[in-house]
Every structure is written in structure tokens, then in C-alpha cells.
Amino acid sequence: MKKPKVKVRICLGTACFVQGGADLLLYNDFLEPEVLADCEIEGCSCLEQCKVGGGQAPFVEINGKIYDGVTQDVFCKLLKEAVKE
Amino acid sequence: MNNIFIDVDYAQIYKHGQKIGGDVFLLSRNPENNQIVATLSDGLGSGVKANVLASLTAHMAHKLSFSPISLEHSAEIIMDTLPVCKERKISYSTFTIADIHYNDDMENIAVNLIEYDNPASLRFSGAEDIKWDRTRTELKREGAFKKETIAQSSFKMDIGERLVMFSDGVTQSGLGKSLPLGWRLDGVRKFIKEEISANPDISSRELSRAIVQKACALDGFSSKDDITCVVVYIRRPRRTLIVTGPPFTKEADEILGEKIRNFNGKKIVSGGTTAQIVARLFGKKLKVDLSCWSPDVPPASKMEGIDLVTEGMLTLSKVVTALEKKENIADMPNDPAKKFVEILLDSDQIHIIVGTKINEAHQDPNIPFEIGIRRTIIARLRKALEENYIKETSVEYL
Numbered sequence: 246m247k248k249p250k251v252k253v254r255i256c257l258g259t260a261c262f263v264q265g266g267a268d269l270l271l272y273n274d275f276l277e278p279e280v281l282a283d284c285e286i287e288g289c290s291c292l293e294q295c296k297v298g299g300g301q302a303p304f305v306e307i308n309g310k311i312y313d314g315v316t317q318d319v320f321c322k323l324l325k326e327a328v329k330e
Numbered sequence: 331m332n333n334i335f336i337d338v339d340y341a342q343i344y345k346h347g348q349k350i351g352g353d354v355f356l357l358s359r360n361p362e363n364n365q366i367v368a369t370l371s372d373g374l375g376s377g378v379k380a381n382v383l384a385s386l387t388a389h390m391a392h393k394l395s396f397s398p399i400s401l402e403h404s405a406e407i408i409m410d411t412l413p414v415c416k417e418r419k420i421s422y423s424t425f426t427i428a429d430i431h432y433n434d435d436m437e438n439i440a441v442n443l444i445e446y447d448n449p450a451s452l453r454f455s456g457a458e459d460i461k462w463d464r465t466r467t468e469l470k471r472e473g474a475f476k477k478e479t480i481a482q483s484s485f486k487m488d489i490g491e492r493l494v495m496f497s498d499g500v501t502q503s504g505l506g507k508s509l510p511l512g513w514r515l516d517g518v519r520k521f522i523k524e525e526i527s528a529n530p531d532i533s534s535r536e537l538s539r540a541i542v543q544k545a546c547a548l549d550g551f552s553s554k555d556d557i558t559c560v561v562v563y564i565r566r567p568r569r570t571l572i573v574t575g576p577p578f579t580k581e582a583d584e585i586l587g588e589k590i591r592n593f594n595g596k597k598i599v600s601g602g603t604t605a606q607i608v609a610r611l612f613g614k615k616l617k618v619d620l621s622c623w624s625p626d627v628p629p630a631s632k633m634e635g636i637d638l639v640t641e642g643m644l645t646l647s648k649v650v651t652a653l654e655k656k657e658n659i660a661d662m663p664n665d666p667a668k669k670f671v672e673i674l675l676d677s678d679q680i681h682i683i684v685g686t687k688i689n690e691a692h693q694d695p696n697i698p699f700e701i702g703i704r705r706t707i708i709a710r711l712r713k714a715l716e717e718n719y720i721k722e723t724s725v726e727y728l
């Protein structure tokens with residue numbers, strides 16, 4: 246059976262967008278094509294993480310799990326791992 | 331807000347190589363007197379000399395049409411005042427004056443039209459052209475170098491009607507190039523009919539632009555004269571609703587839903603939380619559209635029934651700045667702020683519903699996302715729309 250794609254949601258609420266979310270949207274430029282091929286990436290509105298405190302924007306949800314402080318480098322690493330699993 | 335709108339706009343292309351036009355268009359809206367005056371004048375020749383003649387004519391015609399003097403008499407005064415060209419020993423410039431009056435409720439729109447030597451104006455009801463009678467008066471001015479005939483007519487304009495005025499740069503376009511006799515009145519009339527048939531709601535801005543561009547194309551994109559076209563269009567106002575910010579109480583959410591549902595016009599929702607509320611109320615899905623964003627403005631989302639769904643503060647401030655600076659839309663990056671501005675500029679009346687719920691504390695205190703700021707930005711938005719673009723705006727808080 247074909248492996249299901251990794252589901253990725255980048256938070257594009259105001260707080261996340263200005264604190265690095267915009268950089269993540271350039272994923273076509275910095276993600277490796279093989280990784281990209283195995284991911285299904287979409288944008289989403291505020292994940293409500295910025296309101297509960299704790300954790301640093303921008304937030305990203307990968308297969309249902311929330312990650313914080315996701316820079317481009319962190320994003321690459323997280324997705325590589327997720328794809329391998 | 332009125333239910334009838336008089337849409338007046340014009341487009342102009344100068345004679346190829348000229349930086350100043352010999353065609354001059356003036357427009358004044360005088361809401362206190364319920365009057366709009368549109369004047370188009372074409373001065374002899376082209377360039378600076380023609381511009382001076384045409385400006386003088388247009389300004390005099392304009393002033394005089396606000397005075398009790400009859401328009402025919404005004405025309406004589408104008409022609410007696412114009413300076414005489416040294417070489418040709420004549421003073422000459424053409425003009426068309428549309429003096430438009432309306433009642434307080436915008437009903438009963440009456441036009442007094444004076445035409446002197448410009449190509450005859452055209453009228454349309456939908457895509458059908460209207461024929462009407464003009465009274466011609468010969469001026470018999472002393473020292474006139476030719477027969478001077480002024481055509482005067484008065485008529486009412488109804489919803490869906492247009493009055494189109496232009497300079498001879500339009501009717502004579504293509505002369506000796508693509509068309510042996512030029513475009514001529516018949517050609518222009520046919521073109522306008524086709525344009526209106528294809529796009530019945532075409533705005534005065536778009537229609538006047540289409541006409542001058544076509545004329546310029548007939549001239550092989552090197553216009554042989556100034557090309558100017560003015561369109562007056564009586565229509566229902568175009569309305570846009572902007573919803574921004576969640577309502578103060580949960581109960582008010584329903585009211586917001588009702589207001590959006592019942593609104594007749596374009597609908598914009600600005601703000602992530604607001605968008606979620608609206609999506610829930612309407613039972614619709616929100617989908618982020620990653621094809622349209624810029625580093626300053628987060629992507630828009632798509633929702634059935636709403637024309638544009640954007641993020642809140644970043645997008646709004648971009649929109650306001652663009653309107654305040656009168657930025658050229660074509661120069662804006664392809665992001666939701668641009669789409670926002672496009673919709674606003676295409677509307678006559680803009681209603682804004684501001685939700686007054688204070689957002690839960692943001693983790694970053696630097697991000698100003700509270701009602702005070704929202705109020706300020708909405709006030710700036712209204713001011714820019716009203717002062718820079720003569721739009722009607724209204725606001726309500728929920």
C-alpha cells in the first residue's frame with residue numbers, strides 16, 4: 246500500500262505570519278523535492294496557539310501534532326523526519 | 331444612501347508625442363445644488379496653445395453654466411473672449427457642456443446639453459441608441475470667421491441610460507490609415523453598442539477607456555490628435571460590505587450573519603477569527619489560497635458566498651496605505667490587499683461592520699490587534715475613500 250502523505254498545516258494567522266510564517270510559505274524554494282513530493286502542505290487560519298501562551302510563533306501542525314518556533318531549517322528537519330516515519 | 335448613482339468618468343490619450351493636451355475635460359459635482367457639470371473642450375491645434383484655448387473655454391463654460399445666464403449667451407461670451415491666433419487670425423475652440431440636475435432623492439435627472447462643433451454626443455438606453463431633437467441657433471457674431479451654430483437640447487435620463495461625449499480625435503481616428511474616412515460617428519456608435527451588449531454594466535471609466543483605446547488602435551497606436559471621451563451613466567450604486575472583527579457578544583454573531591446574508595453587493599470579510607465565525611454561521615468551508623500573497627500580506631481564503639476573505643490588520647493597513655497614497659493598482663503586488671483595493675475602487679457605496687470584541691491577548695504585545703487600532707484604521711479607510719475617491723461610506727459597530 247502507498248504510504249499516506251504527511252499532512253502539514255502552516256499557521257497564517259496574523260501573529261504567526263509576521264513572526265516567520267511568511268518565510269515558510271516559500272517552501273517550494275527551500276524544501277527538497279523528494280520531501281515535498283511526500284507532503285501535503287496547506288495554510289490555515291490561527292491555530293489558537295498564540296492565545297494560550299507558551300511556545301513561540303510561528304506554529305505548524307504536522308500530522309495533527311503542533312510544533313512551535315518553526316524556522317525554515319526546523320521546518321526542513323521536521324518534514325524530513327515525518328516523511329521517513 | 332441613495333439608490334441611484336450618476337457615474338461620470340472620462341479617458342484621454344494625447345496626440346502622439348505631445349505632453350499636454352488640446353482637449354480639456356472639467357467635472358464638478360455640486361451636491362449642495364444637486365448639480366453636476368461636465369465640460370469637454372477642444373482647442374485649435376495641439377500642444378500648449380491648444381491647451382490654453384481649451385482650458386479657457388472649459389473653465390468659462392463651466393463657470394457660466396453655474397450662473398443664471400442662458401447657455402447660448404454664455405457660448406457667445408466665451409467665443410468673444412478667446413484670444414485670436416496670430417497666424418490663422420481666428421480664435422477657435424469647440425465645446426460640449428452637459429449641465430445635469432437632479433432631485434434630492436436622485437430621481438428626475440435632467441440634462442441640458444450644449445454642443446458647439448464637437449462631434450455629436452450619443453445617448454444609449456442599455457445597448458440601444460436614443461435619437462433626440464436639438465435646437466440649433468446661429469450666433470451671427472460680429473467678426474466670426476465662419477457660420478457658428480450652437481445645438482441645445484434638454485432631456486431626462488433614466489436608470490440604465492448613458493450619454494457619451496467625445497472630441498473629434500475619436501471620430502476621425504483611423505483616417506487615411508485603417509479607415510479611408512475615419513471611424514466616424516456611425517462606427518463609434520456601433521462600437522459602443524457592442525461594448526454595452528457584451529458588458530451591460532460597464533462602468534463609465536471602462537467604457538470611456540475602451541473607446542479611446544480603440545480610437546488609438548485605429549490610428550495605428552500613434553494618435554494623430556488628442557483623443558478624449560466622457561461617459562455619463564445612470565445606474566444603481568455598486569455596493570460593498572466589509573466585515574471586520576468578531577461581534578462583541580456571541581448572540582450578535584447571528585445578527586452579523588443576517589446582515590451579511592441580506593446585503594446586496596460584494597462582500598469582504600477581513601480577519602481570521604471573523605472569517606471563522608462567518609464560515610460557521612453559513613456552514614461553509616474556509617480554504618486558504620496559497621497562490622495570492624506577499625511578504626506583507628498573508629494569503630486570502632476562499633469561502634462560498636463571500637467575494638474576498640482576508641487576514642485582518644496587516645491587510646487592512648496595506649489597503650489603507652494604498653488608498654491614502656493613491657497607489658496605482660497595477661503597481662501593487664498580487665496579494666489580497668490588491669484584490670481588496672480593486673473591489674473598493676469598483677464600488678460607489680461602502681458599508682463597514684466593525685466587530686467590537688477585543689481579541690484574546692496576543693502572545694506578542696507588539697502586535698496591535700485591538701479595537702482602538704481597528705477603529706483608527708477604519709476611520710482612515712473611510713477618509714481615504716471619501717476624499718481621494720469620492721466614495722460614500724458608512725460604518726456600524728456590532
Ligand code: FES
Binds near residue numbers: 258261291293295
Ligand atoms: S496566529 Fe498562529 S496560532 Fe494564532
